[in-house]
Amino acid sequence: MKREYIQIRCSIYEKKLLKKRAARAGISLSEYLRATAFKINMVERITQEQLEAYQLLIQYKNNFSRISNMFKKGNPKLAKEVQELAEEIRSHLKNFKK
Numbered sequence: 001m002k003r004e005y006i007q008i009r010c011s012i013y014e015k016k017l018l019k020k021r022a023a024r025a026g027i028s029l030s031e032y033l034r035a036t037a038f039k040i041n042m043v044e045r046i047t048q049e050q051l052e053a054y055q056l057l058i059q060y061k062n063n064f065s066r067i068s069n070m071f072k073k074g075n076p077k078l079a080k081e082v083q084e085l086a087e088e089i090r091s092h093l094k095n096f097k098k
Contacts, residue, residue: 008033053095061089 010018022032026045046054064086071079 002030057089059091061086061093064089 018032019029024045025032027035064082068079068082068086071082086088
């Protein structure tokens with residue numbers, strides 16, 4: 001049971017920022033403050049817009065890989081450039097997962 005009460009002082013901007021971060025994590029402000037005080041890694045939930053962008057990047061990466069495979073026989077230089085672009089997108093996707 002959580003019965004004890006602690007007060008902290010902060011600026012109005014800090015309070016707004018803390019509330020916003022707690023909302024992104026999908027938890028209350030109290031839960032967020034406890035988690036950060038005990039150095040628990042808080043992960044923000046992704047928005048629907050971010051999820052759609054991630055799915056679009058996956059689709060682009062797959063399409064560029066397919067295009068690269070089509071051009072390998074006809075134009076190796078173009079195939080290499082397309083493959084490099086696909087790899088760059090893949091690296092961004094890996095960063096997004098972190």
